Amino acid sequence: MNRWVIVAGGDTSAAELREVKQEDRLVAVDGGVITLRKAQIPFHIAVGDFDTIGPAAVAELKESGVQVEELPREKDMTDTQAAVELALAEGAEEILILGALGGARFDHSLANLFLLERIHSAGAQGVLCDRNNRLRLYIGDGRKMELPRGRFQYISLLPLSEQVEGLHLEGFRYPLSGATLLRRHPMGISNEWAAPVAKLSAVSGTLLVVESKD
Amino acid sequence: MNRWVIVAGGDTSAAELREVKQEDRLVAVDGGVITLRKAQIPFHIAVGDFDTIGPAAVAELKESGVQVEELPREKDMTDTQAAVELALAEGAEEILILGALGGARFDHSLANLFLLERIHSAGAQGVLCDRNNRLRLYIGDGRKMELPRGRFQYISLLPLSEQVEGLHLEGFRYPLSGATLLRRHPMGISNEWAAPVAKLSAVSGTLLVVESKD
Structure with missing residues (x-):
């Protein structure tokens, strides 16, 4: 690489x-x-x-x-x-x-x-x-993104496109299945790891993945 | 109000x-x-x-x-x-x-x-x-937004939608006429006032208007 x-x-x-x-x-x-x-x-x-x-x-x-x-x-x-x-x-x-x-x-x-x-x-x-922060993009194409627990406490998911559809979260404290997130109404702040590796996928949209700590 | x-x-x-x-x-x-x-x-x-x-x-x-x-x-x-x-x-x-x-x-x-x-x-x-910052939205509908020069030095224009079309700037140091701005390629950072009141308009998209100083 x-x-x-x-x-x-x-x-x-x-x-x-x-x-x-x-x-x-x-x-x-x-x-x-x-x-x-x-x-x-x-x-x-x-x-x-x-x-x-x-x-x-x-x-x-x-x-x-x-x-x-x-x-x-x-x-x-x-x-x-x-x-x-x-x-x-x-x-x-x-x-x-x-x-x-x-x-x-x-x-x-x-x-x-x-x-x-x-x-x-x-x-x-x-x-x-x-x-305090690590930011990456996830582009919704159905593929699974793996997020190992590291030095951060929180993991927030913020749509950068108007919406992100078909969001699945597993290994998160607050899991989701087939959810739609809207940019103007961010609901994905301060999620946390519930497993050593959290996994997310979505079928459309651009999602900002923010790992952070206070 | x-x-x-x-x-x-x-x-x-x-x-x-x-x-x-x-x-x-x-x-x-x-x-x-x-x-x-x-x-x-x-x-x-x-x-x-x-x-x-x-x-x-x-x-x-x-x-x-x-x-x-x-x-x-x-x-x-x-x-x-x-x-x-x-x-x-x-x-x-x-x-x-x-x-x-x-x-x-x-x-x-x-x-x-x-x-x-x-x-x-x-x-x-x-x-x-x-x-150091004042942030507002401008929603592209052709209407003119007036921006009086205040306590800030810079005025940056960042698309929040994927693009902003038909952008006109007057009273700015770097004027534009009918420009398209892309979110993934922000070109509107650190513009400045060239008149007591700067004016902007756009025909589509959501634009973040950021007044700032160092």
């Missing part, structure tokens, strides 16, 4: 950084450079307009042999989107995005969330992760 | 609380009780399972004459959703929600965001606000 890990400028804890593997292709997005340097983790590529780290740090990166993709300040996508497009163009099969939720600006968090759909539309798998 | 203000347990600054008017119907959701007490703002109703403030504080609320709507801990909606349903049942025409974004759990923030659609479907107007 050709996995790319993109580290954006938001809060990223040591726990997430420990998930980075030797064989991953590692990309720092602007402020993510600071995160990775503090953690003394070498990375392959730096992407951004670099308004956070500034030109001196960019020059230093170039000298140290890091591939630098410098973007204009005025553009029609965010730095993190640009990093995802780069990863997809290079054939990423899986993309893990860290430090892309929970900043002051909710529009950025949302745009990053919608990147999961962009990644899926390119035939790859995306995961968005921070200290 | 019959306006309700719902104060949830998340971070709420003095600036947002100053927007609360004498004639608003004011609801505290669980931890929102603490926010409003600290700010010495009296409220009409308290809603929640009260796992944050605990039973002693609930008893005190009842004694002081506040209407208390105690919810079970196990339920198929969040406390904030329940507060919105209460406001809608009581004929709210406008609902301002504070303290409902930016907590540790992203599923809660998202469920609160989707409440804007629930509020719209009931024929009312919803606004979600915190220190």
Whole structure:
């Protein structure tokens, strides 16, 4: 599996950084450079307009042999989107995005969330992760998705499409069978594991699977 | 206008609380009780399972004459959703929600965001606000929405439906005419005002209008 890990400028804890593997292709997005340097983790590529780290740090990166993709300040996508497009163009099969939720600006968090759909539309798998949350997409096609119990307590299911039909949940504290969920009336918040592996399936719609803890 | 203000347990600054008017119907959701007490703002109703403030504080609320709507801990909606349903049942025409974004759990923030659609479907107007963000919906029907420049620097437009068609922007730094925006490829992040009042319209789709600052 050709996995790319993109580290954006938001809060990223040591726990997430420990998930980075030797064989991953590692990309720092602007402020993510600071995160990775503090953690003394070498990375392959730096992407951004670099308004956070500034030109001196960019020059230093170039000298140290890091591939630098410098973007204009005025553009029609965010730095993190640009990093995802780069990863997809290079054939990423899986993309893990860290430090892309929970900043002051909710529009950025949302745009990053919608990147999961962009990644899926390119035939790859995306995961968005921070200290308290792990987000993935499930596209309703009848197939079963397995969710092993990990470090999170809650598992919430939120429709991203207007509705999700034929939802089956097993191994959940609150199981469902053939349910319809509506985006405007989310009923799937704070479900929990009732088995080591919870399983879900749906026949249509786009579902956001959010594992979280307080 | 019959306006309700719902104060949830998340971070709420003095600036947002100053927007609360004498004639608003004011609801505290669980931890929102603490926010409003600290700010010495009296409220009409308290809603929640009260796992944050605990039973002693609930008893005190009842004694002081506040209407208390105690919810079970196990339920198929969040406390904030329940507060919105209460406001809608009581004929709210406008609902301002504070303290409902930016907590540790992203599923809660998202469920609160989707409440804007629930509020719209009931024929009312919803606004979600915190220190750095103000979120509203625009439903594409050709009508013009006016956005006066206020305390925010950026104005981002994110499709909540799969796409938004026929988008026109005037008075924006980056204007558009008849554009289509896709949810999976958000291009409308960090637009700015180029006039005291920016105007937008679209012919179809559901658009999230996010005013923000860093």
